[in-house]
Amino acid sequence: MATHNLLLLPGDGIGPEVMAEVDRLVAFLAKKSKVEFKTEQALCGGCSIDKHGTPLTEEVLAKAKAADAIIFGSVGGPKWDKVAYEIRPEAGLLRLRKELDLFANLRPAICYPALAEASSLKRELVEGLDILILRELTGGTYFGEPKEIVTLENGQKRAVDTTVYTTHEIERIARVAFDLARKRKNKVHSAEKRNVMKTGVLWNQVVTAVHAAEAKDVELQHILADACSMQLVRNPKQFDVIVCDNLFGDMLSDQAAMLAGSLGMLPSASLGAPDPKTGLRKALYEPIHGSAPDIAGKGIANPIAQMASFGMALRYSCNMVKEADLLDKAIANTLAQGYRTADIMQPNMRSVGTTEMGKAIVTELERLIG
Structure with a gap:
């Protein structure tokens, strides 16, 4: 047993x-x-x-x-x-x-048919919704150093939160995203802010490289994180797996949860390496x-x-x-x-x-x- x-x-x-x-x-x-x-x-x-x-x-x-x-x-x-x-x-x-x-934090957003009317969006936008947001969970803004509030010489305060990612951290979350997509609809959106953040530039480069080397069978699209937020409200069923960093994953998964009707409806899993x-x-x-x-x-x-x-x-x-x-x-x-x-x-x-x-x-x- x-x-x-x-x-x-x-x-x-x-x-x-x-x-x-x-x-x-x-x-x-x-x-x-x-x-x-x-x-x-x-x-x-x-x-x-x-x-x-x-x-x-x-x-x-x-x-x-x-x-x-x-x-x-x-x-x-x-x-x-x-x-x-x-x-x-x-x-x-x-x-x-x-x-x-x-x-690796797995956050599904599933709209049960009986709750389609409970969503803040129209039924036709959310009925049958099945999205999986994959959030990197141990790096990025929440763990980067320095993280501090200091008093400057002029008496004002300055707060600092550091966003840090390495190639290894991005590679391993990308692999999980592609593996999950193969068991679903075979599509991954990588959400990052490559237009204004250096971590976003690296994220884009590494995910692209992992895809080219290990996951050409999976469809990959890159999307700016703020545009992803907008599209989740405009046309959420276009997404299958969304992979993103710690901060964006936190926000996008809560937004996606409300598409399903309530934060009280959705589970999550946080997984380590095998x-x-x-x-x-x-x-x-x-x-x-x-x-x-x-x-x-x-x-x-x-x-x-x-x-x-x-x-x-x-x-x-x-x-x-x-x-x-x-x-x-x-x-x-x-x-x-x-x-x-x-x-x-x-x-x-x-x-x-x-x-x-x-x-x-x-x-x-x-x-x-x-």
Whole structure:
């Protein structure tokens, strides 16, 4: 019997509420499939600051390195706005990404047919939408040095964020983009700002070189990042895989999420390089929504992004592709049956809370598995 060791880090805000529905999924699949899930929960983010004075302890980091996959909730909230920048809740997540070298962030934007009307765009623009944004996650503006705010001689302040990329960093994310495209519609858009940024010039050159040497079978188009943002609103279905740096990937993926109706709908996967011996990747799976402190504890949060993030873990870390496909179908069917949390509520639909939505999806998954 295959065994998968999962580290669950619910975090702050609505994190523990939506993670409880992952627990429900794990318990169901453990009974229905020939696999064993060993799960452990730990603190990360603001909750860890409250207890340990740091958003990520060395003990939890060690557990993360030993796990087959990390299922992450969300971190942060107004409670920790005044803590030192170095120990802010988000620093824990950033350290996990850096220490595990999780350089490839996969963010799908899928518009379920039942939610086409929930999008801010017209139905014909988003119905059937299936985009994958691939964000480089461990370099660029978020990690470049120097990163500082200094006081000048005249009393004014100057802030500096450095954007840095190497050939190697761009090559490896480009390879992932082309590999993913081969399993989809075989098209990659590389979004960069080569017209004003030197990192954009290098990004363009390296992606072009990798394509010419290793991926001529995949269609490649370059697009300026700001033009890509515009086209996501104008004609989103022209895209298949979009690969971009850390900063642009952060912004473009949130924009694409709203095409699907709600940030509460979409998962993500952060993957490292394959282990030379086992071929397995370090991986962290998380919804792209935040901790939503304004609704925390009310039982109304949408658990779909968290549950779908676990689905990505089934696909990329557990080699349970069939189960991942069935979970995706169970989510689509549950939405088609009219179940809606507050963030995606529509007229004449059934308003449910976090727990009821999670139960409905697992019930539908049980029906599909039989």
